[in-house]
Amino acid sequence: xxxxxxxVDHASALLNRGRVLPGxxxxxxxxxxxxxxxxxxRWATHICPVIFIFLAGVSIxxxxxxxxxxxxxxxxxxxxxxxxxxxxxxxxxxxxxxxTGYREFHLDVLTAIGSGxxxxxIVRRWxxxxxxALAALLLLTPEFGPALGLPTGLANTAFDxxxxxxxxxxxxPVLPWSGLLVCGYLWGRALFDGNARTVDVGRFALRTLVxxxxxxxxxxxxxxxxxxxxxxxxxxxxxxxxxxxxxxSLAFLALELPLLGVALALFSRLxxxxxxxxxxxxxxxxxxxxxxxxxxxxxxxxxxxxxxxKQLIPGTLLxxxxxxxxxxxxxxxxxxxxxxHDNFLTRYI
Numbered sequence: 001x002x003x004x005x006x007x008v009d010h011a012s013a014l015l016n017r018g019r020v021l022p023g024x025x026x027x028x029x030x031x032x033x034x035x036x037x038x039x040x041x042r043w044a045t046h047i048c049p050v051i052f053i054f055l056a057g058v059s060i061x062x063x064x065x066x067x068x069x070x071x072x073x074x075x076x077x078x079x080x081x082x083x084x085x086x087x088x089x090x091x092x093x094x095x096x097x098x099x100t101g102y103r104e105f106h107l108d109v110l111t112a113i114g115s116g117x118x119x120x121x122i123v124r125r126w127x128x129x130x131x132x133a134l135a136a137l138l139l140l141t142p143e144f145g146p147a148l149g150l151p152t153g154l155a156n157t158a159f160d161x162x163x164x165x166x167x168x169x170x171x172x173p174v175l176p177w178s179g180l181l182v183c184g185y186l187w188g189r190a191l192f193d194g195n196a197r198t199v200d201v202g203r204f205a206l207r208t209l210v211x212x213x214x215x216x217x218x219x220x221x222x223x224x225x226x227x228x229x230x231x232x233x234x235x236x237x238x239x240x241x242x243x244x245x246x247x248x249s250l251a252f253l254a255l256e257l258p259l260l261g262v263a264l265a266l267f268s269r270l271x272x273x274x275x276x277x278x279x280x281x282x283x284x285x286x287x288x289x290x291x292x293x294x295x296x297x298x299x300x301x302x303x304x305x306x307x308x309x310k311q312l313i314p315g316t317l318l319x320x321x322x323x324x325x326x327x328x329x330x331x332x333x334x335x336x337x338x339x340x341h342d343n344f345l346t347r348y349i
Contacts, residue, residue, distance in 0.1 A: 001263060002051040003283040003290050004324055009045035010294065011320035014302045015311040016041075022238075023245035023252070024171070025230060026162035032233050032242075037313055039238055046245050049109050050256040051263075052287075053177055056113050057184020060120060061192055078121050085117025087348045088288075095292055099299060105168045110291070112172035116181030124185065131186055138179025142228035142247035145175075161246045176248050202268025209261025215254035216243075226250045279328055286331040286338075288349045293330060298323055 012019050020034040021027040022042055034042075060081065067077050092110035100106075123134060141159035148155075156162035161173040191204050219226025220240050228249040232239040243252040270277065283290055302308040302319075311319065338346040 001267075001280060002048050003287060003327075004280070004320075005045045006048045006291075007294060007323050007327070008317065008320040009042070009048065010298060011323055012041060012316050014298055015307055015309065015319045016313065016316040017309050017311060018313070022242045024161075025228075025244060026156075026160070026246065027171070033238060036238065039242075041313060041316075043241055046252070047256045047259055047263075049112070049172065049177070049245075049248075050180065050253065051260055052109055053113055053116060053180050054184035054187070054257070054260065056116065057120070057181040057186075058188035058191070060117070060124065060185050061188035064124070065192065074125070078124070081124070082118050082121035084348060085114040085121065088114030088117065090114075091288075091292060091349075096295060099296060103167070107168065107170050107172070109172055111170065112174065112177035113181070115174045116178040119178045120182060120185055123182070128186055128189060131182055135179045135182040135186065138175045138182065139248075139250065139253070141175045141179075142173070142244070142249060143225060146229065159247055171246060173247050180248065180253065200268070202265035202272075205261040205264035205268070209264070210258045212254045212261075213258040216251055216258075219249075219251035219254060227252070282328060282331050282335065286335055289334045290327055290331055292349065294323060294327055297326065 016038075018035065018038050020031070020038045020042055022031075022034055022039055023046060063081075064077050067080075068074070088110050092107050092114065093105060096108070096110070097105050123131060126134070145155060145159035150158065152162075153164045157164040157170055157174060159173050159175045161170055164170050187208065190208075191199055191201065193199075215226075220232060220243070223232050226249060228244040228247050230242075230244045230249070232242075241255075243249055243255060245252055267277075298319075301323075307315070307319065
C-alpha cells in the first residue's frame, strides 16, 4: 500500500503542474491554504514515511530475533544494523543525487531511515522504559528545539528540516524521525515478545495505535503546542488536516499512526481469510529496490514523453498507475534474482 501511495506522490512531483506541498514548512513557500483537490492528493500520501519508518523499527526486532536464533552474537547484530543504516544513507547521497550531477544533495526518507538504524544500533539493548524516554525526547525536538538557539544548518539537520549546508537540503530532519523508528522498535518488541509466530498484529494495532487518535483532536484543538509551531489559520477541514509532516509534529503522528493501525488490522484480517494481495506483497518484500529504481524510471520516462510538469491530476494518476504496473515485473525479477544470489546488492537492497 505504501509503495503505491508513494508512486502517486512521486508521479505528482514530476508530472503534476498544480502540485502543492501542505505539511512541509520548508517546501511550501509559506502557503497556508491550497486548492482542495491538490491538497488531498498530497495529504493522502502523508502516511507513507510513517509506514516506512515505523515498520522499519518493527523489522529490526524480527531481524534481531532471527539472527539470535541462528546463534549470531549481539555485537555482530549491532554492527550489521549500523552498517545497513550507513549503506542506506549512502544510497540517498550517491544514487538518488546522481542524476543532478551532485551539484546539490537533496536527502529524503532514506537518510531518515538510515540515521534511525544507526541510532538504534547504539541504543537497542536499553530497557524499554529508557528507550521510550529517548523516543519521546526525540519526537519533542520540533516543539522545543527552536529554544536551543542552534545555528540554522544544525537545527535543520537535527529537528526542523531544510538547508543543512550550502549544497545539502534535508527533507526529513534526523532526530524526530529517528524517534519514530525507535517507537516502531518498541512496538515490535512489545508485539512479538520473543515469539513472532503466535501474535495477532491486527488486534494489537487496534489496541495500541488507533487509541492515539484523540491526541490529534486535542493538539489541533489547542492550536498551539503539538504541531511544530504551525498553527491552524481557521476552523475549516483543510486547516485541521494540514498538520506538520516535516518536521513531523505530534499532531501529525497522532493522526497517521491510527490510520496505520487500521491498515494493519485490515491487512491482518485479509491474511487470516487467506486473501493475499500478491502485488502489494511483492512490492513490500522488495521495497528498497522499488524505491531506488522507480525514481530514474519515472524521471527518464517523463523527460522522453514530454510530460514533465505538464499534467493535471488525472494525467498524474495515470502516470502513477503506469509506473506501478512497470515496477511489478521488475520487482518480481529482482526477487527471483535475490533468492539465488548472495552478494552485496542482495544483502542491502
